[in-house]
Amino acid sequence: MGWRICKYIQHLFYRKHREGHGIHSPYLFEFVNQVVFNGGGVDIPAPILSAHRELRKERGIIPAAGGNNPTGGNNPRGAGSKVDSKETRTIQSFVRSSSVSLDQGALLFRTAHWLNPDMILELGTGLGVSTLYLAGGVGETSDREPDSFQVHTIEGDPVRADFSRQLFKRFGLNGVKVHCGDVDRMVEELAGKLPGRFLAFVDANHRYEPTLRYLRLLINSAGEEAVIIMDDIYWSKGMYRAWKEVISWPGVRVSIDLFHMGILLLRRDLQKTHLKIKI
Numbered sequence: 001m002g003w004r005i006c007k008y009i010q011h012l013f014y015r016k017h018r019e020g021h022g023i024h025s026p027y028l029f030e031f032v033n034q035v036v037f038n039g040g041g042v043d044i045p046a047p048i049l050s051a052h053r054e055l056r057k058e059r060g061i062i063p064a065a066g067g068n069n070p071t072g073g074n075n076p077r078g079a080g081s082k083v084d085s086k087e088t089r090t091i092q093s094f095v096r097s098s099s100v101s102l103d104q105g106a107l108l109f110r111t112a113h114w115l116n117p118d119m120i121l122e123l124g125t126g127l128g129v130s131t132l133y134l135a136g137g138v139g140e141t142s143d144r145e146p147d148s149f150q151v152h153t154i155e156g157d158p159v160r161a162d163f164s165r166q167l168f169k170r171f172g173l174n175g176v177k178v179h180c181g182d183v184d185r186m187v188e189e190l191a192g193k194l195p196g197r198f199l200a201f202v203d204a205n206h207r208y209e210p211t212l213r214y215l216r217l218l219i220n221s222a223g224e225e226a227v228i229i230m231d232d233i234y235w236s237k238g239m240y241r242a243w244k245e246v247i248s249w250p251g252v253r254v255s256i257d258l259f260h261m262g263i264l265l266l267r268r269d270l271q272k273t274h275l276k277i278k279i
């Protein structure tokens with residue numbers, strides 16, 4: 001915890017590249033200006049915001065799934081929650097501590113809106129909050145038909161997977177495919193089918209080795225137009241080590257460290273660049 005606070009204080013001193021200043025690549029300038037700093041003033045649809053706010057107050061219980069779900073409850077393959085390690089949690093507790101915040105959700109929405117990907121792959125659905133922003137961002141994009149893009153999200157805990165399915169149904173997001181199973185296995189199946197324009201959100205197993213393995217697979221399988229977002233890059237020393245290693249790979253052209261999340265851009269015509277941005 002002390003280490004994380006130190007890193008956060010260090011991060012606060014970085015105020016470079018405000019709204020894209022000092023960035024020479026037009027592609028990167030546009031990404032930083034439009035997506036990171038919301039230069040275009042993209043609004044998040046009110047129904048997504050109000051559903052997220054409601055879930056943050058919802059006192060209903062999410063029971064533990066039991067069995068051998070691969071999520072960090074009983075099984076060491078997941079890293080679990082630092083905030084609430086009890087097996088049974090309230091929705092409120094899960095959403096406040098394990099789901100994206102409103103600002104992070106907005107960033108996911110804007111990324112999906114800007115990239116307009118043919119496929120989104122999320123590792124770690126949780127209760128489906130981040131998926132709402134990701135899928136909502138593409139759905140909101142101009143005249144895209146619902147079945148012209150795919151959204152896949154993987155969750156190991158069957159109770160959470162079911163909860164998220166109900167949430168997506170409520171939003172008419174019938175095309176979102178919730179795969180209930182171990183990311184280790186499912187990500188290999190899905191990585192063989194990645195289209196050129198692809199967006200990934202990696203938010204499942206917060207450990208060094210699996211995180212690197214998932215990212216290696218995605219980066220090697222993705223086309224140049226891919227954007228990969230990694231959550232919680234300072235969650236632990238292991239996650240930070242994974243982030244530092246990933247950004248050194250030749251396939252990663254640009255990395256953007258936002259503290260709570262890291263963004264990877266793969267376009268080969270971009271100069272190798274590492275940005276640290278405080279938003």
Ligand SMILES: C[S@@+](CC[C@H](N)C(=O)[O-])C[C@H]1O[C@@H](n2cnc3c(N)ncnc32)[C@H](O)[C@@H]1O
Nearest residue numbers: 071078099100124125126129130156182183204
């Ligand atoms: C941080 S939560 C995801 C939160 C969600 N992305 C959001 O922001 O709303 C991580 C989820 O990943 C799941 N998970 C962790 N390790 C997993 C694994 N190996 N296979 C499948 N799911 C896993 C956990 O059950 C948990 O629900």
